[in-house]
Amino acid sequence: MSPSPKTPRSDTTESAAPQAKAKAAQGKTTINDIARLSGVSKKTVSRVINGSELVHPETRDKVQALMEEMGYTPDPQARGLAFRHAFLIGLVFDNPTAQYIVNMQYGALDALRDSGFELVVHPCDSKQSDYIEGIKRFVQRQKLYGVILIPRVSEDQALADALQELEVRYVRIASVPLDEPTRMVLTHDRRAGGEVAEYLESLGHRQFGLITGPKRYRSSIERGGGFIEGLSRRGIKLSEDCIYEGGYTFESGVTGAEALLRQSPRPSAIFACNDEMAAGVYKAALRMGLSIPGDLSVVGYDDSPLASQLWPPLTTIHLPVRDLGRQATGLLLAKDWPRSKESPAAFTVSPHLVVRDSTQPPHSSAAA
Known part of the structure; x- marks a missing residue:
């Protein structure tokens, strides 16, 4: 008696497709759905999302086509599966002027548009003795790619030292040079x-x-x-x-x-x-x-x-507060960050x- 033929993987994919497409119509497609329908692992899908060179071109094309067909858009946390960090930029502030904060966020969002990164904010009270520990927990919990520090927290050297220990990118906005030029945006x-x-x-x-x-x-x-x-x-x-x-x-x-x-x-x-x-x-x-x-x-x-x-x-x-946010974010996203200490101050605004x-x-x- 001859063995029964194995069901081709494509048949399994086709049988699962209607259910997955129904989920897509409801905006519920997940990375697991993409992996199952593509016939690859979740890790491979994550590598495709993050542009890894370890994926075969044919596999990459198939996964990308399916994601487009299903309307799947990964969130920043999903994008970070193949990395130690998430695709998130943090804005840390202790500033009583609401409009300043709003304009700063607009500038950061300008720079993040189409980058795949998102912005998360963390208000704090720098008068509290444990505020630096709170910021460290925020950075570690969110697995931040980088941090923007605005006055007054940008003026705190102890905070900058703590971020260096965490090996996280940061940029300080301040009225005078307080750090390496590649970590500063100056306002004069x-x-x-x-x-x-x-x-x-x-x-x-x-x-x-x-x-x-x-x-x-x-x-x-x-x-x-x-x-x-x-x-x-x-x-x-x-x-x-x-x-x-x-x-x-x-x-x-x-x-x-x-x-x-x-x-x-x-x-x-x-x-x-x-x-x-x-x-x-x-x-x-x-x-x-x-x-x-x-x-x-x-x-x-x-x-x-x-x-x-x-x-x-x-x-x-x-x-130009919006420009400050835009320039600080652009500096964080620079591929050659941080550059050498001999580099001139790359960013400055003139009130x-x-x-x-x-x-x-x-x-x-x-x-x-």
């Missing part, structure tokens, strides 16, 4: 602060107020320091009484402006180190019956959407002043 905040000082002095202002961010933020130090130095270059010394430490929040802008505007002589111009605090200055001026810019000129920093929504529109420093209607020359009495 001090230079921008000086530009504000020179502009206001050129209008004829002689009495100034400064509302900084928290002292633990390097951006606050650089923006405020640049403003003070810019005035000094023009022969004006800003006393400590004319400086108020805010919190990069609207409420701290109100409180700071009220404190400065109660002084005698009161300032004819106030520089707030972000737009939210500048909006607080507007509220304080309104409460005290002062007009902007007639009685008080105001300058902010960031050029967020809020700057053009205020009335009168706010003169401010334009910081610049945008003059609107919140500034004008002071009244003659104020100038005197």
Whole structure:
């Protein structure tokens, strides 16, 4: 009696196809379905997804054609099966300005489009003693390919050291060089602060107020320091009484402006180190019956959407936050990362002043 013929594998594939296609119609096709229908292992499918050269061209073509037919799109975790990492970029932040974070995410997503990578975010509180451990757990749990650090966490060397120990890529966005050039995107905040000082002095202002961010933020130090130095270059010394430490929040802008505007002589111009605090200055001026810019000129920093929504529109420093996110992400995805220490700084942005209607020359009495 002759043995019964074996059922060809293609018959098995064909019998499973209707069920798999039904799942595809519901958007439920899995990597296991692709492996079964292709007649290959799950690991082989994973290698095809990740572009491995270990797969025979005919097999690769068959798997790719089937994935296209079934409408299968692997998620980042599935793509990482053949690697130690997932195809995820992390954005770590401790920043009170919501619009800054939103614009940063838009920039990162611009750079990730069509790359196969996805973005995950991790807010933290850098004032907590265990926040670095929390970030390390986040990196390890998500198997991150790379991490973007924005102020203030980008200024923490202990965090950078921890990420190096984990052997994960990272890029730090900061106002001054803090690391190897290939790990930095620079914003030159001090230079921008000086530009504000020179502009206001050129209008004829002689009495100034400064509302900084928290002292633990390097951006606050650089923006405020640049403003003070810019005035000094023009022969004006800003006393400590004319400086108020805010919190990069609207409420701290109100409180700071009220404190400065109660002084005698009161300032004819106030520089707030972000737009939210500048909006607080507007509220304080309104409460005290002062007009902007007639009685008080105001300058902010960031050029967020809020700057053009205020009335009168706010003169401010334009910081291209979306570009920062795009450039930091592009640096992480660079194939030659990290390059040699001798490489020049590859990424930098140059903030610049945008003059609107919140500034004008002071009244003659104020100038005197």
